Amino acid sequence: MIIWTRKNSDIPSSEITPESVYINRRKFLGASAGIGAAAFLSRDAAASPLAPRQEEEPNTWEEITSHNNFYEFGLDKKDPSRNAHTLVTKPWTVKVDGLCNKPGDYALEDFIKPSTIEDRVYRFRCVEAWSMVIPWRGFPLADVINRAEPDPGAKYVAFDTLWDPDQMPERRWKPRIGWPYREGLRMDEAMHPLSLMVNGLYGKELPNQNGAPLRLIVPWKYGFKSIKSIVRMTFTADEPPTTWATQSPREYGFYSNVNPNVSHPRWSQSTEKRIDGSKLFGSRRIDTLFLNGYADEVAHLYEGMDLKKYF
Amino acid sequence: MVKRPAANPRRRMLLLKTAIWLIGLGPIVWLTVGFFRGTLGVLPVDTIILVEGRWTLVFLLATLAVTPVRRITGWNRIIQIRRLLGLFAFFHVCVHFLAYAGIDQLFAIGYIIEDVLDRRYITAGFAALVLMVPLAVTSTKGWIRRLGKRWRKLHRLAYLSASLGVLHFYWKVRADTFWPLVAALTLAALFAVRLAYRKRTPKKIVRK
Numbered sequence: 096m097i098i099w100t101r102k103n104s105d106i107p108s109s110e111i112t113p114e115s116v117y118i119n120r121r122k123f124l125g126a127s128a129g130i131g132a133a134a135f136l137s138r139d140a141a142a143s144p145l146a147p148r149q150e151e152e153p154n155t156w157e158e159i160t161s162h163n164n165f166y167e168f169g170l171d172k173k174d175p176s177r178n179a180h181t182l183v184t185k186p187w188t189v190k191v192d193g194l195c196n197k198p199g200d201y202a203l204e205d206f207i208k209p210s211t212i213e214d215r216v217y218r219f220r221c222v223e224a225w226s227m228v229i230p231w232r233g234f235p236l237a238d239v240i241n242r243a244e245p246d247p248g249a250k251y252v253a254f255d256t257l258w259d260p261d262q263m264p265e266r267r268w269k270p271r272i273g274w275p276y277r278e279g280l281r282m283d284e285a286m287h288p289l290s291l292m293v294n295g296l297y298g299k300e301l302p303n304q305n306g307a308p309l310r311l312i313v314p315w316k317y318g319f320k321s322i323k324s325i326v327r328m329t330f331t332a333d334e335p336p337t338t339w340a341t342q343s344p345r346e347y348g349f350y351s352n353v354n355p356n357v358s359h360p361r362w363s364q365s366t367e368k369r370i371d372g373s374k375l376f377g378s379r380r381i382d383t384l385f386l387n388g389y390a391d392e393v394a395h396l397y398e399g400m401d402l403k404k405y406f
Numbered sequence: 407m408v409k410r411p412a413a414n415p416r417r418r419m420l421l422l423k424t425a426i427w428l429i430g431l432g433p434i435v436w437l438t439v440g441f442f443r444g445t446l447g448v449l450p451v452d453t454i455i456l457v458e459g460r461w462t463l464v465f466l467l468a469t470l471a472v473t474p475v476r477r478i479t480g481w482n483r484i485i486q487i488r489r490l491l492g493l494f495a496f497f498h499v500c501v502h503f504l505a506y507a508g509i510d511q512l513f514a515i516g517y518i519i520e521d522v523l524d525r526r527y528i529t530a531g532f533a534a535l536v537l538m539v540p541l542a543v544t545s546t547k548g549w550i551r552r553l554g555k556r557w558r559k560l561h562r563l564a565y566l567s568a569s570l571g572v573l574h575f576y577w578k579v580r581a582d583t584f585w586p587l588v589a590a591l592t593l594a595a596l597f598a599v600r601l602a603y604r605k606r607t608p609k610k611i612v613r614k
Contacts, residue, residue: 158448161447161448162447162448162449166581170581170582172447172448172449172452173447223580225449342581343581358524360525361525361526361527361577361578362521362525363517363520363521363524363525366517368449368510370448370449376449376450376451376509377448377449377450377451378449378451380511380512
């Protein structure tokens with residue numbers, strides 16, 4: 096389920112939506128939460144040690160922009176917010192290549208312009224078992240795929256993150272992971288309306304640490320599939336090698352769908368820490384939902400597949 | 407290093423112990439201040455677990471470094487700080503574990519048992535912690551006297567515990583194995599020194 100969508104056809108992407116819009120939404124949710132308060136309390140008293148799944152308010156700007164995995168800028172969660180200011184996002188070019196009729200180097204503006212920008216609130220579940228709710232701004236990935244006119248033989252689409260050691264301080268890693276960071280989707284996953292190209296957050300320009308100026312968001316997959324700072328989109332016939340699946344194939348698969356029933360070899364995926372600034376230790380533990388709660392929309396993509404094998 | 411005549415060895419030992427106390431409690435002070443100032447990041451519990459885990463290993467390795475340093479330098483009095491270092495390692499591992507079990511897992515025993523049994527890095531870490539309990543308990547003068555020769559044998563478990571702790575660290579990291587390897591090499595070096603000196607000392611008569 097898309098938690099919240101607001102069509103934004105009339106407003107150019109450059110115009111800033113006041114944050115009050117979001118604050119009003121929070122108030123609205125706060126009021127509606129009162130209605131279910133009784134049910135809420137009784138659930139709270141149940142045997143489960145976990146906090147009940149509350150209505151899902153977006154996390155704060157501060158939380159979303161200071162807790163990031165963007166290893167090119169350091170391995171600590173705070174490193175990207177400290178270091179990513181060196182990333183130069185203007186000008187920005189996206190290379191489209193592989194099995195398609197319209198390959199080429201596109202200026203970011205031209206890449207985005209034909210699309211209708213909209214705001215969407217999605218859950219974001221990291222493979223490390225923490226999660227947030229994030230109001231992204233972007234447009235369907237299907238838009239840019241359609242414009243590239245992929246060949247019928249194109250079964251997958253792969254993406255590269257920028258790799259520029261002059262802008263990115265984390266060099267110790269280079270020999271191990273093999274930059275650039277690479278991710279990919281099967282074509283039907285990529286064409287799904289939930290798959291989003293993102294260039295904004297809270298109606299504002301996307302901050303560097305969150306993957307400016309253009310990133311992918313695939314809300315039913317673990318966060319690392321949602322590749323940041325994209326410079327290349329390639330159509331391929333075969334499943335493309337992706338960074339984490341290559342680095343540690345036992346632990347990370349190509350699909351990496353959020354699945355509480357398939358543990359990471361080193362930790363359980365059945366629950367997650369939802370980041371929540373109102374809690375003493377900054378989070379509450381909740382159950383993880385199959386396909387991150389988007390099963391109604393995307394489960395059919397995996398019909399007949401053994402998701403324990405294709406994790 | 408030039409060996410200065412120890413003007414007052416007692417005073418030097420006092421200074422050293424004070425320094426260990428300050429370093430030992432430092433991380434707790436830093437975490438407490440950071441917690442209330444909100445500088446431990448978006449998930450403070452993760453920071454607490456990480457920092458306490460690192461300091462556990464620092465103190466474990468420091469504890470195991472005492473004998474090698476003593477052998478190499480001939481500074482016999484250094485043995486007086488070993489218990490303090492070991493107890494600080496135990497202290498930090500307790501905070502580390504309680505932050506994980508209490509704050510992170512909310513004392514959900516089922517999940518914790520599952521973790522300990524199924525996740526090899528937690529199995530190793532938990533075993534390291536369990537092994538440290540008898541060492542901490544028997545660190546008093548009374549126990550040393552009561553156990554006699556067996557005390558030294560028992561406390562060789564510290565090496566096993568530290569090895570498991572380093573393994574726990576190595577298995578835990580997602581990709582950057584630099585610091586786990588530094589810890590492993592340090593441990594190996596300390597063990598090597600110990601073995602080298604052991605060879606040199608003539609074997610005592612083994613009593614059955």
